[in-house]
Amino acid sequence: MPKPSSRISGIVPSGKDGWEVHSAAWARKEAGEDIIMLSVGDHDFDTSSQTIEACVTAVRGSNHHYTPLPGLPRLRKAMAAASSACTGVETTPDQVIATPGGQAALYAAIQAVLDQGDHAIVVAPYYATYPNTFSAAGADFTVVETPAEDGFQPRADMIRAALRPNTRAILINTPNNPTGAVYSRERLEQLAEVCREHDLWLLSDEVYWTLGGGEHVSPRSLPGMAERTLVINSMSKSHGMTGWRMGWLTGPEAMITLLTNLNLVTTYGLPAFISIACAEALENRYGVKEIAERYAARRTVLLDAVRGMNNVNVRGSEGGMFVMLDISAFEPDDEKFAWALLDKENVAVMPGSSFGEAAAGHIRISLCQPELVLQEAALRLRRFASSYRREAA
Numbered sequence: 349m350p351k352p353s354s355r356i357s358g359i360v361p362s363g364k365d366g367w368e369v370h371s372a373a374w375a376r377k378e379a380g381e382d383i384i385m386l387s388v389g390d391h392d393f394d395t396s397s398q399t400i401e402a403c404v405t406a407v408r409g410s411n412h413h414y415t416p417l418p419g420l421p422r423l424r425k426a427m428a429a430a431s432s433a434c435t436g437v438e439t440t441p442d443q444v445i446a447t448p449g450g451q452a453a454l455y456a457a458i459q460a461v462l463d464q465g466d467h468a469i470v471v472a473p474y475y476a477t478y479p480n481t482f483s484a485a486g487a488d489f490t491v492v493e494t495p496a497e498d499g500f501q502p503r504a505d506m507i508r509a510a511l512r513p514n515t516r517a518i519l520i521n522t523p524n525n526p527t528g529a530v531y532s533r534e535r536l537e538q539l540a541e542v543c544r545e546h547d548l549w550l551l552s553d554e555v556y557w558t559l560g561g562g563e564h565v566s567p568r569s570l571p572g573m574a575e576r577t578l579v580i581n582s583m584s585k586s587h588g589m590t591g592w593r594m595g596w597l598t599g600p601e602a603m604i605t606l607l608t609n610l611n612l613v614t615t616y617g618l619p620a621f622i623s624i625a626c627a628e629a630l631e632n633r634y635g636v637k638e639i640a641e642r643y644a645a646r647r648t649v650l651l652d653a654v655r656g657m658n659n660v661n662v663r664g665s666e667g668g669m670f671v672m673l674d675i676s677a678f679e680p681d682d683e684k685f686a687w688a689l690l691d692k693e694n695v696a697v698m699p700g701s702s703f704g705e706a707a708a709g710h711i712r713i714s715l716c717q718p719e720l721v722l723q724e725a726a727l728r729l730r731r732f733a734s735s736y737r738r739e740a741a
C-alpha cells in the first residue's frame with residue numbers, strides 16, 4: 349500500500365502497551381480456563397431495560413434520519429441538565445455537544461485547545477488512551493505524577509514546575525481511573541489557580557462522577573473556571589452504556605460552536621434512535637442509582653477483604669470502578685506480581701506501572717464482577733501473597 353500519513357502512524361507507537369497481562373488472561377479465558385478477569389473496566393451487567401425499551405420504541409418510530417450536528421435538541425437539553433448536576437454550574441443546551449462516547453469527547457477537547465507543537469500537562473496515573481489522544485493532535489505533553497503516598501491527589505507545585513511557555517492545557521480525571529482517587533476541593537482550587545494565572549484550559553474528565561465516594565467537585569464550579577474548562581462526560585459508566593457510545597463535552601458556548609465544526613467533518617451527528625433513548629435515560633436517570641450502589645457495595649466488599657492482608661496497602665480507591673493496591677512491600681515489580689498472580693491463581697489484574705510511574709508497585713483491580721467473585725479473588729490474592737512471601741524468604 350502507499351505510505352500512510354505520519355499522523356496516523358504516530359497515534360499508537362508500536363511495542364509494549366501495558367495490556368500484555370490482560371491480553372494473555374483473555375486468551376486463556378477464551379480457551380476455557382477459569383480466569384477471574386479483574387483487568388478491564390466494562391460492566392458485567394446490561395443497560396437498564398427502560399433504556400433498551402426507549403431505543404426499541406425510537407427505532408420503530410421512524411427515527412432513522414440525520415440529527416443536528418451538536419446533538420438532538422432534546423438530548424442537548426438532557427445533557428445540559430446532567431452537566432448542571434455534575435459540575436454544579438447552571439448549564440444551557442448551547443454549552444454542550446454530543447459525541448460518540450467520552451473518548452470522542454476527549455479527542456474533540458484536545459483538538460479544540462491544542463495546535464501542532466503545543467504543550468499540555470497530563471496528570472498521572474491516567475486513563476490509558478490519554479497519551480495517544482495528544483499524539484493524534486500532534487501535541488506534546490508532560491506527565492506529572494500524583495504521589496501514591498499522597499493518596500494520588502494532584503499537586504499544584506509539581507504541575508507549576510512542568511509548565512512551559514507553550515503550555516496550553518492540563519488534563520485531569522476525577523474520580524480517577526486507575527487509582528479511584530477522588531480529587532479534593534482544596535487540591536482542585538490550587539490547580540484552578542495555576543490555570544487562571546497562566547491562562548490555561550483545564551480538560552476535566554468526569555466520566556465516573558456518579559461513582560464517587562462522597563462529594564464530587566468539578567473544577568468548572570470554581571471561580572473563573574467555567575470559561576476555561578471543558579468537561580468530558582459519558583453515559584458509559586453512569587448509565588451502564590459502554591456499547592452505546594454516547595458522551596458529551598461541556599464548555600463555553602463559543603467553544604461549543606467551534607466544536608460543532610469538528611462534528612461536521614467527523615461524526616456528522618449521532619444516530620437518531622440512540623440519541624432519543626439516551627435523552628430519555630438522562631431525563632429519568634435510568635440505572636444511575638442502582639449502578640452507583642452496586643459499585644459502592646463491591647468496593648466495600650473488596651476493600652474489607654484485602655484490608656487485613658499483611659503488606660498490602662489500599663491507596664486512592666475512593667470512587668470510580670477500580671481499586672488500587674500497593675503491593676510494593678513484597679514485590680516492587682508490579683508486572684512480575686501480576687504475571688505470577690495470573691499463573692498461580694488465575695486472577696487477571698492490571699500492573700500499576702501500565703498507567704504511569706506513580707502507580708508502579710501497585711495493582712489495579714476492576715470492580716466489574718459480582719461480589720462473590722470479588723470475594724473469591726480476594727481469597728486467591730491472600731493465598732498468593734502469603735506463599736509469595738514464603739518463596740521470597
Ligand SMILES: Cc1ncc(COP(=O)(O)O)c(C=O)c1O
Pocket residue numbers: 389448449450451452475521524525553555581582583584590594595
Ligand atoms: C477516565 C476515562 N475517561 C474516558 C473513558 C472513555 O469512555 P467512553 O468512551 O466509553 O465514554 C474511559 C473509559 O474507560 C475512562 O476510564
